[in-house]
Amino acid sequence: MKALMIEDDQNIVEIVSLGFKMRCPEVDIVAANNGEAGIRMAKTEDPDIIILDLGLPDISGFEVLACIRRFTKIPVLVLSVRTDEKDISKGLELGAEDYVLKPFKQTELIGRVRALLSTRGRATQESWIECGPVKCLPHRRQLLFKDSPLSVTATEFDIIRHLMENAGRGVSSKELCEVVWSDGNKALEDSLKLHIKRLRRRVEEDPENPKMLVFKAGTGYYLSRPTREVSRKYPSGQAAV
Ligand code: CA
Numbered sequence: 001m002k003a004l005m006i007e008d009d010q011n012i013v014e015i016v017s018l019g020f021k022m023r024c025p026e027v028d029i030v031a032a033n034n035g036e037a038g039i040r041m042a043k044t045e046d047p048d049i050i051i052l053d054l055g056l057p058d059i060s061g062f063e064v065l066a067c068i069r070r071f072t073k074i075p076v077l078v079l080s081v082r083t084d085e086k087d088i089s090k091g092l093e094l095g096a097e098d099y100v101l102k103p104f105k106q107t108e109l110i111g112r113v114r115a116l117l118s119t120r121g122r123a124t125q126e127s128w129i130e131c132g133p134v135k136c137l138p139h140r141r142q143l144l145f146k147d148s149p150l151s152v153t154a155t156e157f158d159i160i161r162h163l164m165e166n167a168g169r170g171v172s173s174k175e176l177c178e179v180v181w182s183d184g185n186k187a188l189e190d191s192l193k194l195h196i197k198r199l200r201r202r203v204e205e206d207p208e209n210p211k212m213l214v215f216k217a218g219t220g221y222y223l224s225r226p227t228r229e230v231s232r233k234y235p236s237g238q239a240a241v
Helices: 010-023 035-044 061-069 085-093 106-119 154-165 173-181 186-203 228-233
Strands: 002-006 028-032 049-053 076-080 098-101 129-131 134-137 142-145 213-216 220-223
Touching (some): 002 035, 010 106, 028 035, 035 061, 049 061, 049 106, 061 076, 076 106, 085 098, 098 106, 098 154, 106 154, 129 154, 134 154, 154 173, 154 186, 154 220, 173 186, 173 220, 186 213
Parallel strands (some): 002 028, 049 076, 076 098
Antiparallel strands (some): 129 134, 134 142, 213 220
16 A cells, blocks of 8 residues: 655655554555645555645645545545644545644554555445434444534544444543554553543533543543433534534
């Protein structure tokens, strides 16, 4: 398989190439150091996944993403120092599948690339899982909150899907890291916390005092079982974001 990195920082390209060589040798890395070349290579190299930097020397990563989406649906993982919530949303709206923030851990990036590559071509026959106001169609990767589409990154989708599939049971951070990054490394737990925080902002009325996506010391994260009270709290059609 082949991953195309569109990234102007040569050090990052080298580190990532080396990381893949060691931990995920089935994926070859090819690289473009600016946006225009990246768009060209997205056509000529026929990659299985694109890892896209947002801060490029010629055109913005968002422009590159919009342009790529006009001719291919291959997964795009945005890699950026931008932590602004609006940038993540914009990337998702333009059709990126996932977002990894710099500085990133190799295991996090490689785990996400693996997950995106393995998602492709999965069976699509399945039914909705419901958990209070949240509904999920796992293999189609659709998520609804009070019947409206909920825009989350692929990482966040994998987290909430696993919690929904295990609703009412505590899931340890280690288990979630293994599901999301195929790696239970303790160092990934900080990344996990950030993603959980973002998910809470999507589904909790008060993200600082979560009622749905809760954590209990010694047990782990869990989604409380669906109750009528949960859905009544929110007037229909109004998202608590
Ligand atoms: Ca850059």
